[in-house]
Amino acid sequence: xxxxxxxxxxFPGSNCDRDVSWALEGCLDIRTKYLWHEFSDLSDVDAxxxxxxxxxxxxxxxxxxxxxxxxxxxxxxxVKSGKRVLGICNGFQILTESGFLPGALVANKNLNxxxxxxELDIVSSKGGWFNNVDEKxxxxxxxxxxxxxxxxxxxxxxxxxxxxxxxxxxKNNPNGSSFDIAGITNEKGNVLGLMPHPERACDxxxxxxxxxxxxxxxxxx
Amino acid sequence: MDQFVVKVFVRLRPSVLDPxxxxxxxxxxxxGAEGIKSLRIGKMIEVKIEGNGENEVREKIxxxxxxxxxxTVIEDYEYSLEKL
Numbered sequence: 001x002x003x004x005x006x007x008x009x010x011f012p013g014s015n016c017d018r019d020v021s022w023a024l025e026g027c028l029d030i031r032t033k034y035l036w037h038e039f040s041d042l043s044d045v046d047a048x049x050x051x052x053x054x055x056x057x058x059x060x061x062x063x064x065x066x067x068x069x070x071x072x073x074x075x076x077x078x079v080k081s082g083k084r085v086l087g088i089c090n091g092f093q094i095l096t097e098s099g100f101l102p103g104a105l106v107a108n109k110n111l112n113x114x115x116x117x118x119e120l121d122i123v124s125s126k127g128g129w130f131n132n133v134d135e136k137x138x139x140x141x142x143x144x145x146x147x148x149x150x151x152x153x154x155x156x157x158x159x160x161x162x163x164x165x166x167x168x169x170x171k172n173n174p175n176g177s178s179f180d181i182a183g184i185t186n187e188k189g190n191v192l193g194l195m196p197h198p199e200r201a202c203d204x205x206x207x208x209x210x211x212x213x214x215x216x217x218x219x220x221x
Numbered sequence: 222m223d224q225f226v227v228k229v230f231v232r233l234r235p236s237v238l239d240p241x242x243x244x245x246x247x248x249x250x251x252x253g254a255e256g257i258k259s260l261r262i263g264k265m266i267e268v269k270i271e272g273n274g275e276n277e278v279r280e281k282i283x284x285x286x287x288x289x290x291x292x293t294v295i296e297d298y299e300y301s302l303e304k305l
Contacts, residue, residue: 060290064292151295153236153294
């Protein structure tokens with residue numbers, strides 16, 4: 001695992017890229033490499049994080065423009081190969097806009113930008129992204145978003161439930177998300193998108209370590 | 222080549238809550254406007270585009286609407302087209 005490298009994608013407007021890199025390198029001793037959004041050669045990274053922020057100023061819709069970057073075009077093959085991709089906040093929005101995950105993220109029900117710690121139920125163990133084997137567990141992670149209300153139609157929701165693709169649900173739904181959804185995976189489990197920020201919960205001195213496991217699980221095969 | 226002005230209207234689907242529309246409705250009522258039954262906010266995108274005839278331009282605009290201008294998971298679109 002010494003050479004395992006996590007690519008942290010940098011779009012114009014990303015602002016959690018350094019936090020993710022700091023958490024991986026400083027807290028977990030996992031090597032990272034920044035990937036400018038115009039790169040399309042992903043051969044020297046073993047997993048990828050799409051960090052939070054406001055890629056392309058959130059113009060048109062959050063994540064809508066990022067979808068057309070060379071890097072996201074190259075991501076399809078990366079995902080198909082089974083390598084792991086974690087989309088946090090704006091990264092989750094990009095994953096839904098580009099079709100790697102179903103549904104969409106729209107303006108919070110109360111229109112507020114919500115910056116808070118939230119309690120989350122871990123619902124599925126698919127992909128091994130959370131420290132649960134079979135029983136439900138609760139973790140606390142920070143959220144910081146204005147457009148984090150997960151929306152999907154009823155058929156999609158049924159598929160998410162039936163196939164155990166719902167990773168996280170809010171205990172006290174802060175933004176009006178359908179079915180309290182805070183994070184979902186793809187069917188294979190190698191892609192996780194979530195609105196909460198695990199990278200901001202990797203050190204006791206800044207409010208908790210419930211995010212460590214998810215970042216550490218990037219190195220799972 | 223013909224030139225066209227295309228006006229694309231993108232709206233949240235009726236099944237998607239529009240909190241910005243609700244807030245604006247509430248402000249409209251506070252302003253004293255009566256009789257507002259619903260208010261929803263969308264986007265208008267104006268494109269000047271050239272092509273060989275209306276059909277070719279419609280094909281291009283359909284692609285743009287479907288892949289970029291609207292996210293059809295949450296939004297509907299329609300457009301009008303005017304030859305210059």
